[in-house]
Amino acid sequence: FNRELLDFSTEFILKNPMQIRKSLDARVAIKEPAIRVITARSGESGEAGLREALNSIQERGNGHGGDVLLIGRYRHNNPDWSSLRASYPTLNLNFMTAHSSKGREADYAIVLDVISGKYGFPSEIVDDPILNLVLSNDSAFLNAEERRLFYVAVTRAKNIAFLITHETKKSSFIEEIEGPEYEHFVSSDKMSCGAIRCSKCGGGFLIKRKAGSRSFWGCSNYPYCDAISEVCFTCKEGVMIKNNRAFICSRTACGETAPICPRCGQGMLIVKDGKYGPFxxxxxxxxxxxxxxxTQKLSK
Ligand SMILES: [Zn+2]
Ligand SMILES: [Zn+2]
Ligand SMILES: [Zn+2]
Structure with a gap:
């Protein structure tokens, strides 16, 4: 059981403004937050968020894979498996609802569709607002049952729990845990939603692959689609995406840019080592x- 996730959950589930808050400042610095929020941008699907989480897990495992439990608030959150399994052959992927995930554990948990709305998480149809008012008029006790369920889902992870949300439909739970109280537990990657759709075939998603010592972003539809994009040479994570004027790293937190090759108009200019120095x-x-x-001389 992940100690850090347990601490988080205790805080989350017992949240009560009347209670004296534990001093989080005394906590030793934690190397990596146990919870990662991935926010899909408008225009992107939740599947893009899921793929970003899986990309990150696959990279962490360095080819050794791991158990990944995909958790949905509802049965209908079950993702489209047709291309997922093929894209992540080293990962052992399973789906469960939050209700049925109780007692289960996996190396990683990905909680899908942590969004607002009727069929969101928290569900806006299960909790009876009138009943809640009778029980307590304190907002901290609203959604008590949903909070418990969320706690169950998040704590299934031995290593890291990923929460997938959407910027236009952010769940109140996500807004809450992105607050300063939980900053030691939670990292928010609003940056990329790195699951980027392949611009060549339009149907696939970019996946990080390796050929020898070289990493690159290839299409999930390979071998049907052979599109290749460069990995950002600065953050080593983002995809260098071409627009009209330059290549830009997909991670806005990085923002690296590189010129388009003036000769072929397709390639990207990068620093290479030559006999007479870098060019x-x-x-x-x-x-x-x-x-x-x-080739071009490096401008001083
Ligand atoms: Zn493609
Ligand atoms: Zn970058
Ligand atoms: Zn060129």
Missing amino acids: LGCTNWRSKGASCKY
Whole structure:
């Protein structure tokens, strides 16, 4: 059981403004928060958020994989499995509802669709607001049953619990745990929603792959789609995405940019090491076959 998640849950479930709050400041610095919130941006689906979490888990496992429990508030949160399993062959993926996940454990938990709305998490149809008013007029006790369920879902993870939400439908639970009280437990990646759709085929998602020592972002529809994007050379995580003027890292927290190759118009100029020192070269350069040989002096 993850000690940190247990502490978080105790705080979350016992939340009561009347209670004297434990001093979180005394807590020793924690290397990595046990909870990661991934916020899908408008225009992106929850599946993109899920894929971002899976990308991150796959990378962490370094090819060794791990057990991943996907948890939904409802049965209908069960994701589309047709391409997921093929995209993440090293991960052991299973889906359960929060209710049925009680007692289960996995290396990682991903709580899907932590959003607002009738079929959100917390569910806005289960709790009876009138009953809640009778029980307590304190907002901290609203959604008591949903809070317990959320606690169950989050604590299924031995390592990290990922919570997938959407920027236009953020769950009140997410807003709450992104507050200063929980900052030691929670990291929020509003940055990327790195599960980026392949611009070539439009149907696949970019997945980090390795060929020898070289990492790159390939399409989940490979071998049907052979699209390749560069990994950001600064943060080593983001995807370098081309727009009209330059390549930009998909992680807004990073924001690295690189020029488009003026010769082929497709490749990205990167710093390479040459016999006479570093220079700028095109990523479309290949040792044989058709390639772009454009080079440029490094501007001082
Ligand atoms: Zn593609
Ligand atoms: Zn970057
Ligand atoms: Zn070029």
